[in-house]
Each structure stands twice: as C-alpha cells, then as structure tokens.
Amino acid sequence: MDRTLNTTITSTTTMMSISSITTESLCQDKFQQQISTNISCSEHDENNFQIATGDFNNDNRVDLVYSCRSNQNEEIIVLMNNGNGTFHNSSVLLLSRSDWITHIYVVDFNNDNRSDVFLIHGSNFIILLSTDNETFEYRTELTNKYISSINEVHIADFNNDNQSDVLLIRNTEPNENLIVFLGNDNGAFQTQIMVSSTKISKAIHTAVVYDLNNDKILDIVISFTQLEKNVCIIYGRGNGSFSSGILLFERDMIYAVTLAVTNINNDHYADIVICDEDSKHVYVLFGSANRTFQTQKPFFTAIISFPYFLFIDDFDNDNQSNIAFLYSLYDFECKIYHYHNNSFKRNEKTVIKSLGGLNTVIGRDINNDNYLDIILGTVNPNKIYVLFGYGNDRFYSHMVYSGEYQLFPSWLAVGDFNNDNFQDIVSANYDTMLIDVFLYKRECSIA
Numbered sequence: 001m002d003r004t005l006n007t008t009i010t011s012t013t014t015m016m017s018i019s020s021i022t023t024e025s026l027c028q029d030k031f032q033q034q035i036s037t038n039i040s041c042s043e044h045d046e047n048n049f050q051i052a053t054g055d056f057n058n059d060n061r062v063d064l065v066y067s068c069r070s071n072q073n074e075e076i077i078v079l080m081n082n083g084n085g086t087f088h089n090s091s092v093l094l095l096s097r098s099d100w101i102t103h104i105y106v107v108d109f110n111n112d113n114r115s116d117v118f119l120i121h122g123s124n125f126i127i128l129l130s131t132d133n134e135t136f137e138y139r140t141e142l143t144n145k146y147i148s149s150i151n152e153v154h155i156a157d158f159n160n161d162n163q164s165d166v167l168l169i170r171n172t173e174p175n176e177n178l179i180v181f182l183g184n185d186n187g188a189f190q191t192q193i194m195v196s197s198t199k200i201s202k203a204i205h206t207a208v209v210y211d212l213n214n215d216k217i218l219d220i221v222i223s224f225t226q227l228e229k230n231v232c233i234i235y236g237r238g239n240g241s242f243s244s245g246i247l248l249f250e251r252d253m254i255y256a257v258t259l260a261v262t263n264i265n266n267d268h269y270a271d272i273v274i275c276d277e278d279s280k281h282v283y284v285l286f287g288s289a290n291r292t293f294q295t296q297k298p299f300f301t302a303i304i305s306f307p308y309f310l311f312i313d314d315f316d317n318d319n320q321s322n323i324a325f326l327y328s329l330y331d332f333e334c335k336i337y338h339y340h341n342n343s344f345k346r347n348e349k350t351v352i353k354s355l356g357g358l359n360t361v362i363g364r365d366i367n368n369d370n371y372l373d374i375i376l377g378t379v380n381p382n383k384i385y386v387l388f389g390y391g392n393d394r395f396y397s398h399m400v401y402s403g404e405y406q407l408f409p410s411w412l413a414v415g416d417f418n419n420d421n422f423q424d425i426v427s428a429n430y431d432t433m434l435i436d437v438f439l440y441k442r443e444c445s446i447a
Helices: none
Strands: 007-011 027-038 050-054 063-069 073-081 087-096 101-107 116-121 124-130 136-143 150-156 165-170 178-181 204-210 219-224 231-234 256-262 271-276 281-287 293-295 308-313 322-328 332-340 343-346 350-352 357-364 373-379 383-389 395-402 411-415 424-429 434-444
Touching: 027 383, 027 395, 050 101, 050 411, 063 087, 063 101, 073 101, 073 116, 087 136, 101 150, 116 150, 150 204, 165 204, 204 256, 219 256, 256 308, 271 308, 281 322, 308 357, 322 357, 322 373, 332 373, 357 411, 373 411, 383 424, 395 434
Parallel strands: none
Antiparallel strands: 007 027, 027 434, 050 063, 063 073, 073 087, 101 116, 116 124, 124 136, 150 165, 165 178, 204 219, 219 231, 256 271, 271 281, 281 293, 308 322, 322 332, 332 343, 332 350, 357 373, 373 383, 383 395, 411 424, 424 434
C-alpha cells in the first residue's frame, strides 16, 4: 500500500451567534486553516478505527496513532507532527487479521517522557514502547482469558509504585468483571488481580477511578446497567486489590448512565455526580470524612432522550466546580448549575438552533483568556462548534466546520499542533477518510 500522505490546506473563517451572548472584545477567534491528511486504510470499516494522541518522540508536539484494517492485516499507523499541522509517517505495525483492535490508549509506561501505545487485539493486550528514533519496540504481548468482552479500560497506578497498571471493565459473568494487571517499569505486567465481591457481581455500565477518601490510593465508583440499577464504591488497598463493594442506594433505583467524581462544595472531599436516565434528574452525593455520602435533593434537567452529556468544570473562575448539562434533540441547549448555600441554581441557558445530534463535548481554554470554552461535535450533519466562554455562563459560538450528512460521527481532540501556544482541533472521520487539523488564530485590534 502507498504510504505517501496526501495533505490539503483550506482556509475557514465562519462565525455565528447564539443566545446568552455579550459584547465581543476587540479580539476575534478564528480557525483559519483546515489541514487534511488522508487515512491510510484500504477497508472502510468504522468499527475497527481507533485513534489517540500522544508525544512519541518527546518533541513537545502532538502526534497521532490510529488503527485500521487492510486487506491482509490489522495495522497500527503512527503520524509524527511536523510542527505546522501536517504529519509524516513514522512506523506501521502489522498484526494478525484474525482479531480486531478494539482499544488503543497512549501512556508513558516506562517513564522515559515518551508516549507508548497500549492495544487490545482480540484476547491479547500489547505494549509498544517508543524509542528515540521514531520507532517502537514490541515489548509485551499478554494473552489471558480475561482479556475479552471489554467495555472500558482504565490505566492508572493502583498500587502506588509509580508504574502504570491496567484495569479492565468486562461485560461478562459475575465476579469476573473487574480485572487489574499490575505493571512493571519495563512495559511488562505481573499476574492479574481479580477484583471480586458479591456486591459487584452485577453487569457494569461504567466506572470512574478516583481517590475518594484522600488516602492517596485510587478507588473505583461503579454504575450498573439498566437491569440492576445502583451505584457502588470499592476502596483501594494500595496493593492493587480492593475492598468489598458498598452500594450507595438502598434499593436498585438509579440508572447512572452518566457518572462523574469531583469536589463540588470545596470541602476537600470527593463528591459523586449522577445523571439518572429514568427520572432525568441529577443527583449529587456529597462525600465526608467517614467514607459516607449524603444525597443532595436532585434537580431536574430536561425531558429528553439521548444524546446528552454531563460536564463538570469551573465555568466562572471562582475555584468551585459547576455542573453543565448539555443535550441536543432539535436544538442544542446547555444549562450550567452552580452550588451555593446548599442548593443548585442556574443562569440563562445557552441555545443553538438546529444544531444536529450531539456526539462529542470537550472543555478547554482555546484562546488563552483563562475562561473555559466548550468544543462540540455533531452528527447528521457533521459539524464542529466552539462555544467561547466569557466566564459568566455566557458564550459566543464559532462554527469551525460544517460537513455533509455522514454515516459515522467524527472523532475529536484538542491540542497545540503548530506550537503557537494556542489550542487547535483535530478530527478524524471514516466517511471522508480524512484527518483534519483546524489551526486556531486569535486576531486582536487596537481600540
């Protein structure tokens, strides 16, 4: 297969307005260039397309790694950033076509300040260690009966040895649905630890890894599926094993389709935020010193179906986390809730008319004004928006990209692709077979 990268550069400067806006400053936020690079896959199968960002050669540039299926192999392709939004091919790894690549993550496994690649390929997981000449060392291939039916992968240090471990969340039979593999400093792994107890012998929907009780040991918050509605906590012991599960509700009543952990009320204890799919209410469970959680009166969000997102960050720079509820049915709406005096309140909501189906939400300060911005990706049609924040729950909208109706949604990420200290946007779409980099430029005039 010809591995020559085809690159196209297009100028884009679209702007639009939405409700909840204020007077704009003398600076204009623009994405002036769209740099397109072809995806080098011979088979058109979105289900086998995985992509991630990293810095594989320690040059402080955002590189890409993606997987796809060719006529004879599963392929891993690494694109090194040239510093201007374009890329050059670094390496191609060929794997057996007999299995699918289902997950790809980027982590520095050997602490050499270069990103490494973690893959799940069938019932194997593979570690590719980056070297100093833009190549990769095929270090680990671990085959295990538990590496199957994987819903989620969490990579973190579960035994406090400053090495990356791997937690697999499996959609499988009871007591074999949480598996931890403890890592060594050379990209290898010890024998797995099975996290099992009668309290977690249910089908898992999602999980969050967080230090809940400030003991510098990672714990796990788990939400179960719609058939077994509840939320469970297991506390880490510091050696890769965990306590028995503690259910947070007395009966199976909460389908926490969206789950987050943060400190809402600035009391130094982690709080759990849950969006219940059935009632459309958001529950905040406030943590305390004795490992218990107190449920705050829930607040209603909207009568909607999918898709919606729960996004938590500090939107007004008061050093306190806020809860943003974003959804799109016909129009896009964003509601931001602030916690004050033991209750949640919100200001005017943000609305974009006829946005399309919401697919991706990313929070980042794009323009370095110290206010949080929101990047939105939609499907049918495929569009990319940036809501530039003013720090007071008000935004103005910039439409970065508008494409045709496409079968598959785009993957989105944010990073500085041309070393100008501003954040840019990268998207990859399997319909267009293109990776697009949208370079941000801030233009200011003197009053």
